[in-house]
Structure formats: structure tokens, C-alpha cells
């Protein structure tokens with residue numbers, strides 16, 4: 001079970017502990033991030049790859065509960 005979440009920390013009901021919490025967010029590299037990285041390599045833009053992994057624009061955001069530390073949901077870009 002996952003909750004629909006946005007790119008920012010949001011007020012959600014945790015599905016595990018049922019408390020209303022402000023979710024903790026963390027950027028995660030996704031399959032798409034790796035695909036863009038491969039594409040950049042193919043275009044000889046490989047110096048850009050580290051920046052790709054450092055920016056949030058190419059990454060999903062994983063939300064976790066600050067109370068019970070369980071997974072709440074993922075915002076996919």
C-alpha cells in the first residue's frame with residue numbers, strides 16, 4: 001500500500017502507524033536517471049553525469065514516516 005505524495009515533504013496519514021505526520025523525503029535515483037546518464041554518455045556528455053546524480057530534477061522522491069521510519073510512498077518525476 002502506498003500513498004500519493006508530492007515532490008515536497010507533505011502532511012500524510014502514515015499507513016503503518018496511522019499517525020498524521022510530515023513525511024521525511026529523500027531523493028532516489030530512478031531507472032530513468034540511469035537511462036539519461038547512458039544517453040549523456042552516448043552523446044559524449046559524460047562530464048554532465050555526476051551533475052545529473054547531484055540534482056533533484058532527475059530523481060524520484062521517497063517519503064518515509066518520521067515516527068515509525070516506514071516507507072510511505074514515492075513521488076515519481
Ligand SMILES: [Zn+2]
Pocket residue numbers: 014015016017018019065066067068069070
Ligand atoms: Zn508511521
